[in-house]
Amino acid sequence: MLSRRTLTVVHKASSRALSTRASTILQALDIPTSNEIPGVYDGTWKGEGELFESLCPTTGEVLARVRSASPQELQLALEKSKEAYKFIRSVPAPRRGELVRQIREALAAKRDELGALVSLEMGKIRTEGVGEVQEFIDIADYAVGLSRIMNGRVVASERPGHSILEVPNPLGVVAVLSAFNFPVAVYGWNLALSLAAGNATLWKPAPSTPLCSIAVIKIIASVLEKNGIPGAVAGLVTGGKDIGQAVVQSQDVDMVSFTGSEAVGRDVGKVVQSRFGKVLLELGGNNASIVMPDADLSLAVPAVFFGAVGTAGQRCTSTRRLYLHRSIAPTFLSKLQSLYSSLQPGDPLESATLLGPLHNRAAVGIYSNAVDRLRRAGAEILIGGSQYGSEDLKDTLTGGNFVRPTIAVPSKVDVTDAIWREETFAPILTVGVFDELEEAIGWNNGVPQGLSSSLWTKDLRNVGKWIGPAGSDTGIVNVNVGTSGAEIGAAFGGNKSTGWGRESGGDAWKQYVRWSACTINFSDEAPLAQGVNFSTSS
Numbered sequence: 001m002l003s004r005r006t007l008t009v010v011h012k013a014s015s016r017a018l019s020t021r022a023s024t025i026l027q028a029l030d031i032p033t034s035n036e037i038p039g040v041y042d043g044t045w046k047g048e049g050e051l052f053e054s055l056c057p058t059t060g061e062v063l064a065r066v067r068s069a070s071p072q073e074l075q076l077a078l079e080k081s082k083e084a085y086k087f088i089r090s091v092p093a094p095r096r097g098e099l100v101r102q103i104r105e106a107l108a109a110k111r112d113e114l115g116a117l118v119s120l121e122m123g124k125i126r127t128e129g130v131g132e133v134q135e136f137i138d139i140a141d142y143a144v145g146l147s148r149i150m151n152g153r154v155v156a157s158e159r160p161g162h163s164i165l166e167v168p169n170p171l172g173v174v175a176v177l178s179a180f181n182f183p184v185a186v187y188g189w190n191l192a193l194s195l196a197a198g199n200a201t202l203w204k205p206a207p208s209t210p211l212c213s214i215a216v217i218k219i220i221a222s223v224l225e226k227n228g229i230p231g232a233v234a235g236l237v238t239g240g241k242d243i244g245q246a247v248v249q250s251q252d253v254d255m256v257s258f259t260g261s262e263a264v265g266r267d268v269g270k271v272v273q274s275r276f277g278k279v280l281l282e283l284g285g286n287n288a289s290i291v292m293p294d295a296d297l298s299l300a301v302p303a304v305f306f307g308a309v310g311t312a313g314q315r316c317t318s319t320r321r322l323y324l325h326r327s328i329a330p331t332f333l334s335k336l337q338s339l340y341s342s343l344q345p346g347d348p349l350e351s352a353t354l355l356g357p358l359h360n361r362a363a364v365g366i367y368s369n370a371v372d373r374l375r376r377a378g379a380e381i382l383i384g385g386s387q388y389g390s391e392d393l394k395d396t397l398t399g400g401n402f403v404r405p406t407i408a409v410p411s412k413v414d415v416t417d418a419i420w421r422e423e424t425f426a427p428i429l430t431v432g433v434f435d436e437l438e439e440a441i442g443w444n445n446g447v448p449q450g451l452s453s454s455l456w457t458k459d460l461r462n463v464g465k466w467i468g469p470a471g472s473d474t475g476i477v478n479v480n481v482g483t484s485g486a487e488i489g490a491a492f493g494g495n496k497s498t499g500w501g502r503e504s505g506g507d508a509w510k511q512y513v514r515w516s517a518c519t520i521n522f523s524d525e526a527p528l529a530q531g532v533n534f535s536t537s538s
Contacts, residue, residue, distance in 0.1 A: 021349065022056060022063055025120050028113040029215040031064065039066040039210050039238030041217050042077040043231030049073065049239055054211050057123035057357040058347055060399025066210040068239035071246065077202060078252040080232035081173045085200035088233050089170040096196055097147025102223045103192075104140035107133065107216075114184065114215060116349060121211050122183050123357045123401070124311045125348040136188030136216075138488045139504060143192035146509055150197060158530075161523020168513035170198030171278070172254030175247045177204045177268075179259045180359050181314045181425075183212035186282070189492070189503040190257050191220070191234060197512040199254075202235040204247050208360060210238045251275060255512070258282070259316075262448070262497045269499075280511055281499025282492075285451035286423040287474070287483040288321035290440045290466075293328050295456035296480070301332060303454075303482035304429075305339045309405045310484055312358055313427030317452040317476070317484040320423060322431045323413075323440040329433050333382065337407065340383045345393060345402040357401040358426060367403045367426035370419075374430070377419055379410040384427075407431060415446030423449060437462055445473045451494030452476035452483040475502075 018026075023033045031037065038047035047067030054063040069077065088096065107114070115130030124132070155164035174194045178186045187203055194201045205213035217236045224231055237243055248256055248271050255278035258268045265283040272279040289307065291300050307319030324332050346353035358364055364387060371385050384406030390398045405427035413432035415421055420430060420443075434440040444453050453474040455466045463479050465471055475494035476486060486492050491506030493499070502508045528534060 018063070019059065019061060021347075022061065022120060025113065025116045026064065026211070029110065029117060030218060031211060031215060033064070037064050037066045037211075037214060039214060039236070040069045040073050040077060041221060041231060041236040042073075042080040046073060047238070049243070052207055052210060052238065052240070054121055054208070055360070056120060056400075057359050058120075058349075058400045059396060063121060064211055066214070066238055068207075068210075069237040069243055071242075074237050074239070074243055074246055077232065077235050077237050078173070078247075078250055080230070081200045081202045081235050082252055084230040084232035084235075085170070085172055087230055088195070088200060089198040091198070091229075093147045093150060093196065093198065096198060097144045099223065099227060099229065100140050100147065100192055100196055101144045102227070103220050104137055104144065106219045106223050107140065108137050110219060111137065114212075117212055117215055118184055119348040119356070121209050122180060123348055123359050124314075125353050125356050126351060128311055129348070132182060132185045135185040135488060136192070139189050139192045142488055142505060143196040146193070147196040150509060150513070152515075155517075157519065159521075159527050161521060161525065163520050163522070165518040165520065167516045167518050168197075168510070169516065171512055171514050172199060173252055174199045174201045174255045174257060174512060175204065175250075175253045176201060177244055177247065177256065177258045177260070178206060180206040180209045181311065181316070182259075183209035184216055186259050186503070187213070187216065189488070189508075193503075193509045194512050195233065197509060199512060200233050200235070202237065202247065202253070204237050204239065204244055207238065207240050213238065248272060249275070254278060255280065257501070257503070262499075265499055278511065280501040280503065282316065282494070282501045282503060283499040284423045284449045284497060285316045285318065285494065286320050286421070286447045286449040287317055287452040287454075288323060288444045289319050289454045289456065289483055290323045290434075290437070290444060291325060291328065291332060292437065292455070292457040292459065292462060293325045294458045295328070296458065297328070297332060297335060299480060300456040301335045301339065303456075305336060307454075307482040307484040308429040309340070309343065309355060309427050312356055312403070313405065314359060314363070314425055315484050317486065318427075319429060319454075319483045321420065321443075322429055323434050323443055324431065326433050326435055333407070333431065337383050340405055340407065343405060345388050345397065347394075347397065355402075355405065358403055359401065361401060363426060364401050364403060366424060367428065370424040370426060370428055371406060371408075374408045374410065374419055374428075377410055377417070379408040379419070379430075382407040382409060403427065405429075413443050415443055421447050437465065441466070441471060448497040449494065450474045450496035451498045452478070452486075454478040454481055454483050456480055474498075
């Protein structure tokens with residue numbers, strides 16, 4: 001099962017000359033630049049399955065060839081994960097926290113190198129690549145402290161001499177199926193909490209970003225080995241659709257955390273539920289920003305710009321829809337177009353670059369089809385609307401997947417129409433104009449997805465309405481903050497067809513344990529609850 005955010009590219013092996021730009025980054029992370037790379041780890045590195053190529057979205061060059069998991073290797077990895085769980089569940093939670101702390105330190109030592117690899121293989125700009133690795137570091141910090149306070153609670157009993165305890169215990173094997181757009185952070189959110197909770201974790205990454213997963217697991221494996229912990233506590237199986245399906249279907253997997261499309265997430269949820277496993281879904285976003293007439297445009301315009309253009313529009317929380325109050329719409333759009341006009345496509349590894357490529361050629365096709373659909377619907381394209389031509393790119397970038405960020409204004413807002421209702425995973429911002437806040441809230445809530453939303457206002461009454469029961473129905477409801485760029489301290493996730501999953505901070509850890517209600521009688525009597533009398537004596 002694959003997200004529309006992933007793409008497998010399989011070719012026969014052939015000779016290639018790797019650019020210095022790429023080889024320097026791979027060598028810094030101990031990734032071979034000549035031979036095939038094993039893409040399976042269960043305590044030892046191996047790989048006898050299909051051969052996958054990692055392609056650079058900026059240049060089109062082949063970065064590496066990775067040998068994925070065979071069906072037999074996957075089965076062995078699952079068995080080793082089960083055994084590793086039996087080991088790690090008995091390690092005291094603070095000791096597990098110490099392992100997470102050491103993983104955090106090891107990641108921090110390679111933060112910039114890993115960030116560069118994210119830019120190289122995924123395509124996001126350097127500062128975002130480093131920021132993504134920092135997310136893993138931050139959630140590890142969080143999980144270290146959490147390992148000492150993953151507490152249950154004591155509940156008062158109505159029966160004398162009784163106490164009720166709610167007790168969390170480790171869950172088992174947690175499978176993480178991650179998408180290409182955050183090839184490090186999403187796994188980090190899951191691994192840090194899962195390990196602190198006492199589980200073994202098996203990672204099946206997107207087939208188009210295998211090098212990020214291999215580099216991360218190499219770092220984690222070194223920490224586990226140093227501490228005498230089985231490597232399968234943090235296992236890895238690279239591969240395509242067949243491997244993903246087998247992981248989701250396996251009775252050996254107690255919980256599946258899946259990040260990807262709504263369509264695939266629906267299938268994943270059905271399969272896991274059919275075998276009564278636990279599932280955590282992080283699916284589509286179709287995120288809206290609403291700008292009121294009293295908004296501070298010096299804050300709102302740059303935030304919408306980043307939300308729509310950052311990561312070339314390939315974040316789950318990217319701003320897809322913009323609803324502007326009629327009184328400020330012309331001014332806002334003029335300022336926003338000015339920022340868009342300043343963009344130049346470039347190598348994401350260069351610090352001055354703000355606009356990198358889309359991840360693969362399929363994404364370029366999705367972008368082009370969406371623009372065509374907007375044009376057919378009569379939308380006005382204010383800026384963008386096409387791919388960059390070779391004349392717009394440096395010679396080294398002509399093989400990349402570069403498109404022009406686009407602002408489109410349809411003739412009307414109709415949230416039953418696909419141009420508003422469906423998420424396009426590309427830098428396309430669709431704009432509507434409203435007169436009353438209630439109208440804009442209705443548009444915000446009128447789509448199937450419910451991940452992130454933001455309101456720009458200085459009026460406290462608007463804030464109360466926005467975050468209250470008649471306000472936004474998304475999982476992330478921001479005020480004077482853009483839709484994109486969440487911190488790790490709060491739970492991350494969305495409602496409705498986004499899947500209702502929660503990862504990262506807050507109470508998200510509670511999904512990675514099994515809960516038991518334990519009633520303990522320490523008296524000399526055995527009364528029944530609710531005053532029930534079931535005695536044979538008169």
